[in-house]
Amino acid sequence: MNYLAHLHLSGESEKMLVGNFIGDYIKGNKYLQYDEEIAKGILLHRQIDSFTDFHPLQREARLMFRHEFGLYSGIVVDFIYDHxxxxxxxxxxxxxxxxxxxRVHAILLSHFNTLPLRVQGFLPFLIQHKRLLSYASVDGIIQSLKIMGKHSSLPSKSEEVETILLENYTELETNFAAFFTELIDFISGKQGVEIKKPDLSNC
Incomplete structure (x- = not known):
């Protein structure tokens, strides 16, 4: 999963949110160097990633991007799920x-000195450009993928992502809804994190 999903799945704990946000940048047992609650967030991040990587619905979504992105198709799907x-x-x-x-911006800034240097480097950009909000539009996701393509080994094929996404939009949205419901149940059950859900009974 990408940033927005990890942040949402952190529950109410500010320190777990920090740990979940930086999880990709803390390798091996280095999580032990952090405050206990932040360490729990780092481990939660790993549990979310493991659940996601081996889930058949996520694999199904990856197949749509496998031809263009190969092993990077999972990263593309993570962005699309955030959308x-x-x-x-x-x-x-x-x-x-x-x-x-x-709220997320305020929490991360209040723990700025705790963040890994790479995270400190991109956090101001993420806040200034309102990246979390931008994910709600297809353009926002495509822009994020373009930026990542410039600063990582992700293939710079954002136009191909947009084409595949739009051609399979309804199917991918249905795929996400089914997957994310199961992920929330997993986090709430086995991981014991309380995820407050809106009451949709009157919708």
């Missing part, structure tokens, strides 16, 4: 996305 989460945010959260993003 559908942001687009349908009110179905998964009790607070509005702009409010959530502002």
């Amino acid at each position: 559908f989460l942001a687009k349908n945010w009110d179905q998964y959260s009790t607070i509005r996305l702009p409010v959530f993003a502002k």
